[in-house]
Amino acid sequence: MRNYYYYSYFTLGCNVLNELCSNSKNRLIKIICDRIK
Numbered sequence: 001m002r003n004y005y006y007y008s009y010f011t012l013g014c015n016v017l018n019e020l021c022s023n024s025k026n027r028l029i030k031i032i033c034d035r036i037k
Contacts, residue, residue: 017033017036020033021033
């Protein structure tokens with residue numbers, strides 16, 4: 001059951017990260033986002 005919580009937090013984190021990346025006007029943040037993906 002604990003794995004499920006980790007997975008949902010991980011998924012949530014990825015979604016938030018994707019939102020930040022797609023809405024960001026900052027070039028540095030976009031570069032970092034491309035590295036992470």
